[in-house]
Amino acid sequence: MHARHTCDVLVIGGGVIGLVTAWRAAQRGLRVAVADPAPGRGAAQVAAGMLAAVTELHYGEQTLLALNLASARRYPAFTAELEEASGVETGYRACGTLAVALDADDREHLRELHDLQRRSGLDSQWLSGRECRRLEPMLAPGVRGGLRVDGDHQTDPRRLSRALLTACERAGVVFHRHEAVRALLAGDRAAGAELADGTRLAAGQTVLAAGSLSGRLAGLPEEVLPPVRPVKGQVLRLRVPDAYRPFLSRTVRAVVRGGPVYLVPRENGELVVGATSEELGWDTTVTAGGVYELLRDAHELVPGITELPLVETLAGLRPGSPDNAPLLGPTALPGLLVATGHHRNGVLLTPVTGDVMAEVLTTGRLPEEARPFSPRRFVPALQEQPA
Ligand SMILES: Cc1cc2nc3c(=O)[nH]c(=O)nc-3n(C[C@H](O)[C@H](O)[C@H](O)COP(=O)(O)OP(=O)(O)OC[C@H]3O[C@@H](n4cnc5c(N)ncnc54)[C@H](O)[C@@H]3O)c2cc1C
DSSP, X not given: OOOEEEEEEEEEOOSHHHHHHHHHHHHTTOOEEEEOSSTTOGGGGTOOOEXXXXXXXXXXXXXXXXXXXXXXXXXXXXXXHHHHHHOOOOOOBOOOEEEEESSHHHHHHHHHHHHHHHHTTOOOEEEEHHHHHHHOTTSOTTOOEEEEETTOEXXXXXXXXXXXXXXXXXXXXXXXXXXXXXEEEETTEEEEEEXXXXXXXXXXXXXXXXXXXXXXXXXXXXXXXXXXXXXXXXXXXXXXXXXXXXXXXXXXXXXXXXXXEEEEEXXXXXXXXXXXXXXBTBOOOOOHHHHHHHHHHXXXXXXXXXXXXXXXXXXXXXXXXXXXXXXXXXXXXXXXXXXXXXXXXXXXXXXXXXXXXXXXXXXXXXXXXXXXXXXXXXXXGGTXXXX
């Protein structure tokens, strides 16, 4: 007979999204447990940590833009509070971003993005190729122009995860280092989960925050499972030796041959080069082709990278959703909430997700800013009903 534990909130999944949900809920006085065989790992171990609300703007994603901007605005205060609560520095860096064009097609693409940014009221400045190189002398001589976006910053997702884990522990969150294998139901309510070691965790509310695996938990009706899928991304980590610093002073990105490439310089000398975007199920193999493409494109952008030591190659899975936006809040099954589908913006959206989830867990109301992201938008019969 395995122990039965009880809590107010069980969070399934301890990536950045599950952890921030747990931390914020515990701060509001709820008794919170997290189930995850490896909390603090997940996609954030791979992610570049760009907080790129403006440069990641895509056509048709203006609703998501509002949430991205809301989260970006919270980052400085969120970072200060988290670092104070955990004693862990997160590597938040208000460095800005430069998006550049390498040929006439890229330039056209960037002009269109600039147009969209301006129509959306965003702060973004067009620079000539020469002005770009004056800002970042390591850029290739052929750079044709670029966008200077001083508001798109970065954080270090690995340190962010560590800080969230410590903050959760200090706030009294209980960790069960096992996989949740099945949701528990009591009548027509979600009532917790059974773990791989047989432990049954009973909970008043259950939050599914298992990243790209969120749609696979057994024991739940099909229609409440979030429609998320894994989107593989490969990244490289290089090291900038002291003698080469400052190599880049801000994030530099471009679209090369139709694919995005970015270089994110950390204060500690790490340079993250990313990322591929591949729909290959749950495969996380680092491939020669992926590494080749990243190096080839990054080298076109910043030729000097070939001098730098390559210290790590890694692949991770973004939790993609049908409209590239997250799913936040209550599902059609009473007692079951989701916080997933953050796709390429999960690190950026960490602060706002924590606030939204804590609010709905304590009051039952989904805050206004999160209404467009209710999981009910994917269940046609429920779209008109209040969340
Ligand atoms: C290459 C790459 C680059 C990225 N770059 C950026 C970027 O620059 N900026 C940005 O904002 N975002 C970026 N992202 C996206 C960001 O990393 C993700 O959106 C975010 O980390 C998702 O967090 P999550 O907690 O939802 O999921 P995950 O990080 O996937 O965590 C899910 C957790 O759930 C656990 N789990 C799964 N199933 C179960 C189960 N049955 N029981 C218990 N636990 C379970 C897993 O062990 C894991 O710890 C990037 C992602 C990748 C892959």
